[in-house]
Amino acid sequence: MLMQTWSFFKKSLGHNILRGLELGEFSVFYQPKMDMKTRKIKGLEALARWHSPGIGWIHPAEFIPIAESNGAIIGLGEWVLFSACEQMRYWRKNGFPELSVAVNLSPSQLEEKDLISRVEDILTKTGVEPRLLELEITESIFIKDSSRALAVLKELKKLGLSLAIDDFGTGYSSIGYLTAFSFDCLKIDQSFTRSIHLPQTQVVIRAITNLARQLGLRTVLEGVEIETEMVMAGHLGCDQIQGFAVGRPMPVDALTLNLAGFHMSSGRLAGEDYQ
Ligand code: C2E
Ligand code: MG
Ligand code: MG
DSSP states (O other), rough: OOOOHHHHHHHHHHHHHHHHHHHEHHHEEEEEETTTTTOOEEEEEEEEEEEEEETTTEEEHHHHHHHHHHHHHHHHHHHHHHHHHHHHHHHHHTTTTOOEEEEEOOOHHHTTTTTHHHHHHHHHHHHOGGGGEEEEGGGGGSSSHHHHHHHHHHHHHHTTTTTEEEEEEESSSHHHHHHHHOEEEEEOOOHHHHTSSSHHHHHHHHHHHHHHHHHHHHOOOOOOSSHHHHHHHHHHTTHHHHHHOOOOOEHHHHHHHHHHHHHHGTTTTOOOOOO
């Protein structure tokens, strides 16, 4: 790709995101999460992907912060949620094993006045059982107005879905939030996985999983890439893992093939390396 083309494109990335959505350039990839006890795939995380003709793949690290700052994340986030729910409906209709799907919810979406009714509307339209939907929220929502965030999250919980704290341990969570906000799941940030061989990191992960268990929260260790990290995650009490060692984020066709082939029982989904 020509540097000039990219820098020109990047300048108008905000505008291009919405245009890209209209033109069908976005898709949703799904990454599996594995249960440490049963070694089976328990759920998936839906991740936005953008392929722009002429530019190629554009990483979420490039477009999510821009979408967040210019408001495009509202439309994009809702589209990802709707697509994931539609996909769940398809899998259920076609007899696939029941899997929960987690969708990332941005801080701006949480500030939308009609967020609750929009989520409710999507659940009704797609007929997805709310207990199979999880919304992942980053710790940064607590910086601004935690009392408002608390109210919105309580309303979301009333719909019957579950809530996860994403990238736990990197941001601003206070232990008190864990109970006040009725979270169901803690996703331990992948920076802990990168240093999981260090005794002090092991102490921290064990403390987090112990605390979570006492509070009735599930834990997922993110970014598990190799077998030794997977083994350590089990020793340190993580309920689930997510990462390349289990499976990469993959397009829906590849994932559906994998699910149909029931590679699920081996603890690792087959599949090539995708974006
Ligand atoms: P996240 O929600 O924490 O998602 C996990 C990220 O870690 C994904 O990056 C995934 O591809 C990557 N990952 C998974 N396993 C491994 C591993 O074993 N090793 C390494 N090195 N990385 C791994 P991705 O897809 O690039 O997304 C980055 C971030 O962008 C996400 O982090 C999430 O915060 C945001 N994002 C993606 N899609 C959406 C969306 O639809 N809405 C919102 N609001 N944010 C999104
Ligand atoms: Mg996430
Ligand atoms: Mg994460």
